[in-house]
Amino acid sequence: MAFWQGVLILGALGAVFVLWPIFRLPISRGLAAKTIRRDITQADLYQEHLADLNKNLANGDIEQDQYEALKIELQRTLVSDSAGLKEVEVKSGGKLLLVGVAITAPLLAVFLYLQWGAKGDWDIHQIMQAERDNPATTQEAFEASTKELLMAVRSRLKQKPDNHQMRYLLAERSMALKDYDEAIAAYKKLLEVEPGSPTMSIKLAQALFVRGGSKVTPEVAHHTNVAVNGAPFMYQALEMSGLVAFHNQDYKNAVTFWQRAKAQLDPNSRSAQALDGAIMKAARAGVASEQAMSDGDSVAATADSQESPNVDRGFDLDVKLAEGLQASPNDTVFVYARAWKGAKMPLAIARMTVADLPKVVRLDTTMAMAPGMDMSTATELELIARISKSGTPVPQSGDWQGALGPVVLGQGIEAKSIVITDKIP
Structure with a gap:
């Protein structure tokens, strides 16, 4: 969701950046708007100058050949001004093209990013982050x-x-x-x-x-x-x-x-x-x-x-309640080991009830939830003992737990013990 929100915000900002000058242009050119019909004004001026030439010819101020030359020059000036006006008019139609670019450019950018960008990496990161936040x-x-x-x-x-x-x-x-x-x-x-x-x-x-x-x-x-x-x-x-x-x-x-x-x-x-x-x-x-x-x-x-020896790695863990801690004998207790750093999926897990405590719990590599994901895959371990009021494996407010770590598999941790003392807020 955060990804698409960012896309929408950046797309909107890009569209505003392109469109704002376009729609602001007529406002800043209020006086220039009066020249929209400049072609009509040029025609009027031509008629005035032509009338002056005719008057000068009638009064004898200019000869006939001068009259003809000035008239031709006046016509050329009118044609030149009209051509310039047409060119400006054609350019003004680019506004629609810019509007189209402002709309399609963000969409094209999103499409190309989905094809060639890091969106896939972001999705994978989000899934792994969810695993760390809510370990299975x-x-x-x-x-x-x-x-x-x-x-x-x-x-x-x-x-x-x-x-x-x-x-x-x-x-x-x-x-x-x-x-x-x-x-x-x-x-x-x-x-x-x-x-x-x-x-x-x-x-x-x-x-x-x-x-x-x-x-x-x-x-x-x-x-x-x-x-x-x-x-x-x-x-x-x-x-x-x-x-x-x-x-x-x-x-x-x-x-x-x-x-x-x-x-x-x-x-x-x-x-x-x-x-x-x-x-x-x-x-x-x-x-x-x-x-x-x-x-x-x-x-x-x-x-x-032909009989392969059984080489497993594990330890015993003494789990007990803190003095004075009140818990229902039927409450579920989860005891598990997970990596001290990295993914928080249990690498070995055992389940019992409060009535079973205190108890020495065995955790070893044969108790992995999946092949290749046992305690031997972690350099350092965190050991957790948690009382679940709801009986569900996901930690919830009101649960009690004790933790120990970091510990290293095979370095005397079988002599350790966990006391359940802390309440999850």
Whole structure:
């Protein structure tokens, strides 16, 4: 709405700028209006001069040949003045053309702006701003918002196919809606623009991995290798490289990759503990494989190697009410984690009632509302515990909540707690 209001205001100002001098002109030329019939005055003057010539000829003041020459000169003067008047009259008709320009120019400008301007970017910005102002706390609301955004992004890419920021947004949100084909196509387009990009390579590998039912294919392995070679300390690349190595029964390298990934986490965090389990599983598989090979029987080790370890990242959060806070036992409580900065969509969420409090709530990467949008995608997290009087996920006046942040996943935040103390005005 604000966009079209601005268009109308600018269009009106432009029309006034063009039309005001046109309609003001007759007022400022009041005296000149008396000369509209100047052609009649010229004819009268001609007759007067001709009468004077005839009188001078009759009185003998001039000869006949002088009379004829002066008469011809007088006629030429009349013709010249009449031609000048006609030219001025034709020019005065340009007023209609200027009025037409004043009306059509703003309309043409709006049309061209819609075709070539940044209106599409503005629409996308408005949708994302609405997401930040009213974050979705249900899968249905998130999907509806994401579908609306994707429609706007696809439309914008038809106008500007080289807008790489829009294409990246298309890939990320397509992953969130489990449209893996569209996400993979978008990541591949981005890799064409920036070949060998570690970020795009690992995201493409993850998308292929998920679409293939969590199976490591040669294509997944290729893009994972590109990512880890380009960014040897990227956590996602190390974690995925461990899975690829484990799948290929390269247990030694699987242990190496996961150990390097674990080095980036708090040793006491649950994420580090999950990686510890994966490392131990790979180490045992390696020992079993070597033993089986030495015994001439590798069947058991091979069967064990096909089962990918469960590597998740999460933490426990102690949620409690402030002393003296009165709330109905049936009121709904939402506990969720979201990015400290950026989009406010929950990356993990749990639901309970006030009667359940105090309670230790588990939040981890398996509780994501959509694939590719879990807690591991945020550098810093904000943790929220909120009592909803209406039972709806959207914050409303009168709700109570507690917040904690910024916190970093895997850095001891499992020992933290949230106390619900603040009332939303």
